[in-house]
Structures are given as C-alpha cells and as structure tokens.
Amino acid sequence: xxxxxxxxxxxxxxxxxxxxxxxxxxxxxxxxxxxxxxxxxxxxxxxxxxxxxxxxxxxxxxxxxxxxxxxxxxxxxxxxxxxxxxxxxxxxxxxxxxxxxxxxxxxxxxxxxxxxxxxxxxxxxxxxxxxxxxxxxxxxxxxxxxxxxxxxxxxxxxxxxxxxxxxxxxxxxxxxxxxxxxxxxxxxxxx
Amino acid sequence: xxxxxxxxxxxxxxxxxxxxxxxxxxxxxxxxxxxxxxxxxxxxxxxxxxxxxxxxxxxxxxxxxxxxxxxxxxxxx
Numbered sequence: 001x002x003x004x005x006x007x008x009x010x011x012x013x014x015x016x017x018x019x020x021x022x023x024x025x026x027x028x029x030x031x032x033x034x035x036x037x038x039x040x041x042x043x044x045x046x047x048x049x050x051x052x053x054x055x056x057x058x059x060x061x062x063x064x065x066x067x068x069x070x071x072x073x074x075x076x077x078x079x080x081x082x083x084x085x086x087x088x089x090x091x092x093x094x095x096x097x098x099x100x101x102x103x104x105x106x107x108x109x110x111x112x113x114x115x116x117x118x119x120x121x122x123x124x125x126x127x128x129x130x131x132x133x134x135x136x137x138x139x140x141x142x143x144x145x146x147x148x149x150x151x152x153x154x155x156x157x158x159x160x161x162x163x164x165x166x167x168x169x170x171x172x173x174x175x176x177x178x179x180x181x182x183x184x185x186x187x188x189x190x191x
Numbered sequence: 192x193x194x195x196x197x198x199x200x201x202x203x204x205x206x207x208x209x210x211x212x213x214x215x216x217x218x219x220x221x222x223x224x225x226x227x228x229x230x231x232x233x234x235x236x237x238x239x240x241x242x243x244x245x246x247x248x249x250x251x252x253x254x255x256x257x258x259x260x261x262x263x264x265x266x267x268x
Contacts, residue, residue, distance in 0.1 A: 056208050141209070
C-alpha cells in the first residue's frame, strides 16, 4: 500500500492556525465540563433518608438556575403516591406490596434505625426542632421552582400504580430513554 | 449612598435549602438591577448565598450580621 506515504507528503496545513483551533476547542471543553446547567437525579429509593436529600438537592439545583429533572423509579415511586391513598394495585401481589410499603411522603421509612416507624417519627421531630423543611414542603417548593418530576412508566405498570394514585403536578410518565436523553449533558445522581 | 431595597424576604428560622429556594423564587419577581434584602438565621446561608450568587450571576452587595440574623443585599443580574 502506498497511499499512506503519499498522504504524508501532501502540502502542509497551517500548523499555527490548527493549534489555535485546538486550544479554543480545549478551552470550550474545559468550560463545559466545569459548569453544568442541568441536573438529573434518578430517585430509586423510597427511603425517607434518601428521598429527603433528593428533594433538597433538586430544589437547590433548580434555585441555582439548573434545569432539574427527577426520574422516579422502583421504590422511588412510592413517595409520589398521594398521602391519603392506602392500597394500590390491581392484583393481590401489587396490593400486598402497597399494604406492606405504604406510599406518600408521610409514610416513608428509614434505611437504618427504622424501628417499625419510631425512627422516622424521631427524625421528623428532630427536623421540626431544627426547622428543616419536610419532604412534603420540599416537594412543593421543587414544583414551584419548576423541577420536572417524571414517574417511570414501566415501574408504575409493574407496581400497579396509576396517575390517579400519584400526586398532581408531575410530568407525563416516561421511560428510561427519556431520562437518559435528559441526562446526556447533565450532572447526574442516582439516589 | 443607601442602597434602595425593592423587596425583603424573611427566611428567619428556615434551614437549608429553604433560604436559597425562597430567594430564587423571590428574585423571579424582581426586575434586573433591583435589590432583594434577605434575612436568615441559618449559619449555612452565609456560604450558600455566596455560592448561589456566584453561580447565578446575581451580585451580593452586602452581608452583615446582627444578633444572629444574617442580612444579605442581592442585586438581580
């Protein structure tokens, strides 16, 4: 093959201009990676001690001007269930799951030291004493700030949750592709 | 010259991230150049307001403390 050697002897490009161009490209890249203008959180857990920081981060990101999306999947969907909805699901398995894992921001358990609900009660008491906003308050502020809250359609089907079971103000249920498309140029967290 | 305050937000007694979240909401109602006075008691609001102004481009004009109340003057960009 001789094509390789002929290419190397071709007229030289303007090296200085090429270097300048590369420098500009690197600088643009550095700027791009230093600051994100979007945040996507995958909320997988329905535990109080995970949902709480999820809402705190989402609210703060939106307050900082970032286009913020939270994609709720698996156990993460249960905090979106209306607080007054008791049993969800169509078949006995889904209904049993909701009975043992009641949805709504007021019924979340802790990932550790749950003590059959005593842990969360103490945590809420401490939060009140220290003027920390509850997940419910944070959720409302998140909606005010325009945080996009997307429930995962597949998990809704799997767990037997309908949009009627879920709180108002959510985005249309969507799938993984929607979440990943949002996440492409965003700072992403999986909580 | 005294800075003219266009709006005051009382975030006393609120904890992270509420002072910042409420500030962001309040700033929406201001026109560029107008000034928000923020009152907060959360000590975390001192670094947080500075960070928030840095990333949103709003200008922190003044920051004082009086008897545990932090006062910030922020000019909308």
